[in-house]
Amino acid sequence: MITESLPDNEACAGSLKNMLDALSVINGKWKLALILCLVQSSKRFNEIQQEIPGISSRILAKELKDLELNDFIKRHVYPTTPVSIVYEATAYSRTLKNVIGELSTWGGQHREKIKASMRKQS
Structure with a gap:
């Protein structure tokens, strides 16, 4: 019984x-995963793609662009040959630390139920 x-x-x-405002900028399957990946350390495109299994190059490029437009990440272009591009999390993205932590905890607590539900959908 809920007492609150x-x-x-x-x-x-x-x-x-x-x-709804928050979900409008962090919506989708990949955005929070990308932020978590980049909060740990700055990375190049291929490093991000290797760290996050299942994300296609096209989707990764789109999601990185969206995150950059919303100031969650910065894109640094270095004039090397070939050109090097490095992505890093901003201080703004670090404000999601508690949200990401809570979602991770919840996901861990309900992993088996989530997997069972996903199997039913397939």
Whole structure:
């Protein structure tokens, strides 16, 4: 039984708006994984792709561009031959530390249920 009182309609609407705003910039399967990958250290495109299994080059390029547009990552171009491009997390992306930690904890606690559900969908 839940002993906490439920939020009123106004508080619920405000929370929903905040959540939808957040999801509009970190939506999708890959964005939080990419942020986590880059918070650990700066990486080149191929290093990111090797670290995150299952992401295609096309999707990775699109997601990196979206993250850069929303100031979650910085793209550094070095005038070498060939040109080197390195991606790094910004301080703004580090504000997601608690969100990523909570999602990781939740995913670990419910891993078997999630896997079973995914098997049913296939």
